[in-house]
Amino acid sequence: DGGITQSPKYLFRKEGQNVTLSCEQNLNHDAMYWYRQDPGQGLRLIYYSQIVNDFQKGDIAEGYSVSREKKESFPLTVTSAQKNPTAFYLCASSGRMDQAEQFFGPGTRLTVL
């Protein structure tokens, strides 16, 4: 089945630690995205990548980093510099501009203890 997978589903981290969230897609999509969702809120864009080895900051990139070494993979690292990292993180992908729909993974819920 084609789709997007995110792992883990739940993640706990101590303050001061970096943590990496995984996102993999087998849809052959060029573009991938990371969003953050807080309770009762909409999605806010953290980073996006339109092509391998290239990525751009979104609206709330501070305290986060990404890489795009393979078309299928777009991992997100939440660093200790992120002041309030507890949130629900969603990864998405999309095809070319004329295929504008974004496909979402199931999300990772990160809790900082």
Add this chain to the structure above:
Amino acid sequence: SQQGEEDPQALSIQEGENATMNCSYKTSINNLQWYRQNSGRGLVHLILIRSNEREKHSGRLRVTLDTSKKSSSLLITASRAADTASYFCATAGSSILTGGGNKLTFGTGTQLKVEL
């Protein structure tokens, strides 16, 4: 920044009734999309309407777009308990990204509850 604002924030209706959600946005757009999110899950794309379209249908969904008022509405007809979810509008700006993809800006969502 949040581009879209949905109204109402929460909506509770009986099964079989119609549900209408509204979305307002601030800047010019290339297209507007509606997504659905069940609690604690990822988002699922429902429908896309382009800036040169005024109305679009998909099954029990009807979307309208008024670019002069910078607003859109999503109508779900004959609602079912399974429609209970949060619904988000998302706008794609008129500045097209080179290469692939759309940069979407999401609203804050409408929480719909359909009761039996």
